[in-house]
Amino acid sequence: MENSKVCIEMGLKQQAWMWVFVLVLIINASFQSGWSEGCLEQERFALLQLKPFFNHPHTLSNWVEGDHNNSDCCQWERVECSNDTTGRVISLDLFYTRGEEMGEWYLNASLFSPFQQLQRLYLDANSIAGCVENEDLRSSNLKYLDLSGNIFNKNILSSLSALSSLKSLYINDIGLNGSVDLSEMFHSLRNLEVLEIGNNQIHKLVVTTGNGVSSSNLRDLILRNVSIHDGRTLFQSLESFPYLKTVHLEYNNFSGILISNRELHNFTNLKELYMGGSSVHISLLQSIAAFTSLETLNMRDCQLNGILDIKGGLCELVHLRELDLSRNNLKGALPSCFGNLTSLEELDISFNQFSGNISLSPLMALISIQQLKLSYNDFQIPISLEPFSNHSKLKSFSCKNNDLYVEAELYSLAPKFQLNSIRMSGCKGSCTFPKFLYYQHDLLAVDLSHNNFTGVFPGYYEGAVDETFYPLMRTEEIVEFRTKTISYFYHGNILTKMFGIDLSCNKLTGDIPPQIGNLTMIHALNLSHNNLYGSIPSTFSNLKQIESLDLSYNNLSGKIPHQLAELYTLEVFSVAYNNLSGRTLGLVAQFSTFNASSYDGNPLLCGLPLPRSCDAIESPTLLPTDSDGIGEENDFMDMGIFYISFTVSYAIVILTIVVVLFINPYWRQTWFHLVETWMTLCYYFIVDHLPSVI
Known part of the structure; x- marks a missing residue:
């Protein structure tokens, strides 16, 4: 029994040592393969090879070689590594890391080949004019690429074809101009979901259907400020992307009618459309009903002009949650069909010429509204906001520069809403503070300027505290x-x-x-x-x-x-x-x-x-003194004390001179000689000048 027990214990010890040995072999093998203090040696070396090309002052300062305490490149600025045991580089942020004084240059894309697990690469704003010939970016894992703010041309689009895993591509302000064909790029980048291509001079965007383009997974398309005029052709091209959810077309100058209902078939998934700052014909609001799933529509400052006739158009967007028609030239009363937009949470129609009494408007039906902006119109609005008393979700209300009026019987019941902010002005009669403010205790911002409010500044009034x-x-x-x-x-x-x-x-x-x-x-x-x-x-x-x-x-x-x-x-x-x-x-x-x-x-x-x-204003007699009779620092000295102290000091000086001359014979003789000399000089001065004076 004892021998068996000893054998079992020895066997367990041997197994433990065997596992320790295996663990040592694994660790040693890892180091032999290049695992060094958190990041791969070949990737650390590749980063040091990149650094000379990205030499903007005050950037990449800790990308150094030979510093043992800084050898882990995963800790270097603008570098991110994976959290697993491999420690591979997964993100490089090289945004604006090259000095502008170095001018344009061509990127050798092969410098990024050692980063086999790289997923995100930021190269924006580095004056890159293109890639070295036959050295295109190649990566099977890259999902995010930002090349914005460089000086590429159309050739860059074909150079991206090897990035089959790419999901987000940003090529804003890279010098694209004229007619740009995206067909080849989309044929290769089947996984692309986000494309931002704004701030280029693209007069025409071409996407040829077929060749698999229609199966593109594109979700978000940003085409801000690209100078496209032919909006009809643009929307026809966008039908190649059936899964589009968000489209940004701000700051373009579209001409003519953009769309009509019979031309649109493939926008059933579109959720957000932003066209602010673009020139758009008002007819778009009539044709936009084809975007049946639209939840956000922004047409701020789009030069919309005329009466809002949207029956069968905008009013059909029953899923709409955010609508911005501000800073246009829309006139007249709000159409009654506005009441159909019962899902609206945010509405901004400020800076137009809408009119009518708000109490009779279709806004009363929008009980889901949270933010309502009516400023700078010609609405008549009761200062009590009684028409909105049942809008329990209302959080922000703005109606500056409208026609506020006081009802004959001032509404005094507590409204159901609790506002975070309120901006009201335009009361032209004799107005007092709105009583509904008594019940608002979530307010963060209050603007009640230019209302001719009269009475005492809001303070306290007597009364029992009502629990x-x-x-x-x-x-x-x-x-x-x-x-x-x-x-x-x-x-x-x-x-x-x-x-x-x-x-x-x-x-x-x-x-x-x-x-x-x-x-x-x-x-x-x-x-x-x-x-x-x-x-x-x-x-x-x-x-x-x-x-x-x-x-x-x-x-x-x-x-x-x-x-x-x-x-x-x-x-x-x-x-x-x-x-x-x-x-x-x-x-x-x-x-x-x-x-x-x-x-x-x-x-x-x-x-x-x-x-x-x-000093010129404060008179000494007006300056206060403290209770001890000691003046402040800038008080004048009492003149009586001054005369007494001066006389005593003068007498002490004379007495001191007499005593010194009496005690010291040498000084006494010198003093008398000096007095005699001055008396002689004075005598001859007077004698010499007296005849001329006489």
Whole structure:
């Protein structure tokens, strides 16, 4: 039994040592194959071979040889390796790594052949004029390639045929011009899903059907600013890509009618179409119903002109979620069929000439809307926003420069929406703050400028604290409650997350509530062009994130709180044209960047950067002294004390001279000789000049 036990133990030990030996052999074999400190030796050497061609200052600084502590090329900048045990390079980001002073050059693509697992390669903005002859890029694993911002020509398209695994290709701004045929490229790149070919002078894009092109997997096509005029031919070519989901055609200059319903058969998968900044005929909105799956349509600034007649066209896109028709010249009332777009979440029709009372418009049916932008039109909009009270998903509302009006019976019920931002202006009558704001406690940005709002600046009013409002507020939003008071906005709910308030150009009076200083995340505050009075709250020093503070054109008085010097993020500051007095904040910290225009129109202000010196304004008799009777540093000395101290000092000096002359005979003799000499000189000076004077 004991011998058997000993044999078993020895067998187990031998097996353990055998596995250790096998592990050592595996590790040794790995090192022999080139695995060295995280990256392959041949790939590290290949990177060092590439470096001389990409020598822009301050880039690739740690691509060095001979540094033992830096021998792992997987740790080098702009290099990414796989996370598995092979440690192969999978991504090289060489964007803008060649100095422009070196001029154009031809890339030797064979330098990338050692990177057999390379998946992403960024070569954009390196002044590459092409590839060395017979040295095209070849890789069976490359999926992402960016060659934008170089100086290729059409030949580059055929040079890419070996990249059979390529899924994303970016060739923006590479000098393509004229008629460009993509047929051969798509025949080879069957896996291509994303093609961005913008900022070229492509007058005509050709994609010949057949030869397998129709089976292309292209999903996203970006053709921004390519100077294509013949939109009809372009859309016919795009039918070769049945799986297209996103098409960008911004900043082109299409002429004539682009499409008609009978010409479109192959766009059933298209989800997003962006044509902003292009010249488009309004008839496109009538024919676009063929894009049955469209969810996003952007036709911002497309020079659309006329009345929006879209029955049977745009109104048929029942899956549409985002629609942007802003900055065009569309007129008249919104068509009633707009109410069919019940999936809309974002609608921007600002900067047009739409008209009509919003209460009677089809927008009332769009209860899924989250962002609604109506600014700069001719709509009539009730200031209570009562027509949208049931739009529970509404988060952002903008209606600047429309015709706001106050209803005969002001709507006062709490709406179902909770806004993040609101921008309203255009109230021409006698207006007060909209009461629906009492119930908005998610607001981040408020712009209620140019509304002729009258009354006292929103502050506090007396009343018992109603606990029924507490559930409406989040704990972190409640900044301060005073006894028996409720704040004007959001019922005691002062938002610490608010980042912008604009109440400029109204007729508000009263003091500025110090509680605004609790809006610690605010970036912009504009209370200018009102009739506000009182002092600037020192609590504004809590606005540590503020970038723009404008209190100009009011009746504010008193001194500028010195605590404002702690606002280090300010870029815009103005207290001009008030009744402020005392010293400016000087040229300290961020305030050293502001000039005199920030303080103009306050005749009692002094100090830099104003030309008025405070020494000329502040009279000594007006300067305060402390309770101990000790003056401040710039007080004048008491003149009585000055005369007494001067007399005593003079007497001490004379007495000292007499004592010294009495004790020291040599100095005494020298002193008397000096006095005698001066007396003699004076005597002869007078004798010589006396006759001429007489």
